[in-house]
Amino acid sequence: MTLSTAPAAAQDLSTDQLLEAYRRMAKIRKFEQRLHLENQTGDIPGFIHLYAGEEATAVGVCMNLKDTDYIGSTHRGHGHCIAKGCDIKGMMYEIFGKQDGLCHGKGGSMHIADLSVGMLGANGIVGGAPPLATGAALTAKYLGNHGVSVAFSGDGGSNQGTVFEAMNMAVVLNLPVVFVFENNGFGEASGADYSVGSKDVAGRAAGFGLPAVKVDGTDFFAVYEAAKDAVALGRSGGGPSVIEAKNYRWFGHFEGDANLYRTKEQIEEIKRDHDPLKIFRSKVEGLIDMAELDKIEQEAEQEVDESVAEARAAAEPTPDQLTVDVYKNY
């Protein structure tokens, strides 16, 4: 089995699909840009890691998934959550640590989960998702419902032992998992060209017996097509696979990172030449009215505005919540 390396043609997707893909990417972008500013007020508890610049990867993958499919995410999880259909308000409440957040304000940015849409959780532990996504894939296999499970990891995370164990396990048990490695070039300040010994994340898959493909993670259509094949493989009982998506993160590693390992010029160049939203627009020219995309962006911005206003005004968890849910009966 080989996975597509050629991007999908925009014509192959329906207008509704194209608009939905752009809507999700725009929501992620607006969400993250706003959080970048909100974080500077000091009102967001805990660390946040922003996904801006990587939108096409999460959305390209998740446009192939249903609510009954699963994803496991990373510390940089907002984009995966939005792409998988988590409610933006529930997320914003959660990030502001409010009682009505998706996890009652207890998880925060790095631990957002929403089982109702198959989102198994962002994860404060790098390398956390692949093993548990593999477990969820076994559930799909037991149920025989042709479900699939996706594990997101970064280039840094790709070096973690848990990831290798999960990949082998998935092959041994022939599970419908897609391991997606988002190679944004850095794990904190460490370059992937240093920390990935072979300099080839996808290339490792062969050793485990998985098909793998490398795609441009800033091109929605490239990711979409590769994921379509990988998901179809899983759904049809063909087992696990690997996608390496090369992309860029726009902001620092976390909000507050001095970002010293890249120059201002490099970041400007990334924003100019590797903007997933711009690239999407260029590919749907003639098919979609740009004014519609503008409108989608405005709506996304408005939704984010509202979610911030509401989240700020919402109730904090009461102190008794500190000892609730430690055990089922506590």
Next chain:
Amino acid sequence: MAKKKTYIQALTEGLDIALGEDDKALIFGEDVGKNGGVFRTTVGLQDKYGEDRVFDTPLAESGIMGLAVGLAATGWRPIPEIQFGGFNFEPMDQICGQIARNHFRFGGKVKMPITIRTPFGGGTHTAEMHADNIENYFTSTPGLRVVTPSNPYDAKGLIIAAVESDDPVFFMENLKLYRSMKDEIPEEKYTVPLDKAKVVREGTDVTIVSYSWMLNESLRTAEKLAADGISAEVIDLISLSPIDTDTIFASVEKTHRVVIAQEAQKMAGVGATVASEIAENVILSLDAPIGRVAAPDSVYPFAQDELTWMPNGDDIEAKVREIVAF
């Protein structure tokens, strides 16, 4: 010559001295080399000692700690860093299953002179898995020394002693102390013993046993109580495993009352061990029940409420007053 230094600066100086004294000492971990560590603790050391002695590893905690095991067994003195306390769950087997046991299991023939450096402790708005008090997982592991300094002076002397020790040392650095206080510390080399508690304030009415951030809260509380005529003796455990019970017993036999204060959850932790040692050995010296101050037995909380959850000086004060009035 003494200069005012932060806890971080004291650690950097100590590590510098340790590397300078023993060319078998090696520092490695995630972003510790080129970047000088996410908290800047190893800053400048790669430039000074070279990439062979201070180096970056891939993101792989089990692998990092495995390197330490193999290096130590073959004659090196590794100083691996685990970037945040909660990331020590990844290399748990290497630490508790290999490093702590190898000297015993190989009949004393294999040394494990490893210093595992890791930050811990709440109140800096990081997040769960980053701020947890993780000492209890390690203090219940025989063969592993667990130490933590409560001030810059001890930080420097203790890190040097840890690296020099032929035992493996789990060296816990408090996040909140990193930059919040400065001490005059000597520039030259000195060591602080790895296995001795310190009486840091003498008193006659009650003993407060504590460590790390809460030790500082205990000292502030003792100062406050002194104004009300309550004389508290304060002991800094420094070594959380093994525990220097002699120093504690001597103090309890003098004051007849004791309060044990820790930031960690109450269950199965350092305070529980201290309390049971006192109960088992010097209970007849006590004029009041043993007092304990600790966090609730629940998961480390979300950042917005961590200060509500964490115990502090007020809790120590209330408990000391209760025990003294008993």
